[in-house]
Each structure stands twice: as structure tokens, then as C-alpha cells.
Amino acid sequence: MNATEILNADHEHMLSLIDEVELAEPESGVVFRDPAKFDRLTEALRVHTAIEERVFYPAMRTFDGAAPLVFEACRDHRRIDALLAHLSTIRRSSGRALNRLRELKDHIREHIKDEQEQLIPIARALLGDKALQALGQKMERLTQSRAG
């Protein structure tokens, strides 16, 4: 797959996980409804963030029109990291956890929407097929090394 196809597939995968991740009702204990889904989402985010920040964003940063979008995107990533870190420190059954989870889900959805509507179309317009293929190969190698 080329770079934008990989990013699109990752985004779809994460959006479907986000829809499924919910906290249990406060009275029922201290768990996510399905903790494995939350773990899968955090792992998918970790690998996806790495391929964007180490392969995709550096390639896009070289274009004047895309540089500010990349800057914003990195800021979004740090916000998402911070929300994940915060969520891991608070009691899962608390109302605060529920709010943080909602915030996290909103941030991820908005961030993905921005990338889909802005950065990815620019990448398609400015990078040729060859470059997109080469970036895709780099992403696949990095995904494999980080998944192991």
C-alpha cells in the first residue's frame, strides 16, 4: 500500500475502535466495558503516531503550505498523549474518567478529520506515486519493527 492508503486504513481502524471503547457505568466497578479494546486503541495510536512523525510529517514539512498543518498535527498528537497519560492515572469508574475519555475520543476524531481533509489531499497532490510508494514502504517497515 502507498503512504496515503496506509494512513486511510489506520484512520478507519482507529475510528471503529473509538466507537467501541466505552467506560463501564460508575456503579459497576473500575473497568472499561471492554479493556482489550482500549488497549488495542492505545497500541494503534502509538504505532500510527510513530509512522506519521517519523515518516509522513517530515516528508510533508518540506512544503510551505503543509508545514503549519504538520505543526498543528504534532500539537494534536501531544494533546492526545497527555489525555491518555491522564486517563491512566485516574480511577476508571469516576465521572472524571468518563469526561477525559469523551475528550480523548473527540480529539482523535477531529485530528483524523483534519488529516483526511487537509494533509492527505495535499500529500496526494504534491507527492508523486513513486514517493508515496516509497513512504509507504518505510511506514510498513517501521510498523513491523514497532509491533515486535
Ligand SMILES: [Fe+2]
Ligand atoms: Fe496524526
Ligand SMILES: [Fe+2]
Ligand atoms: Fe493520522
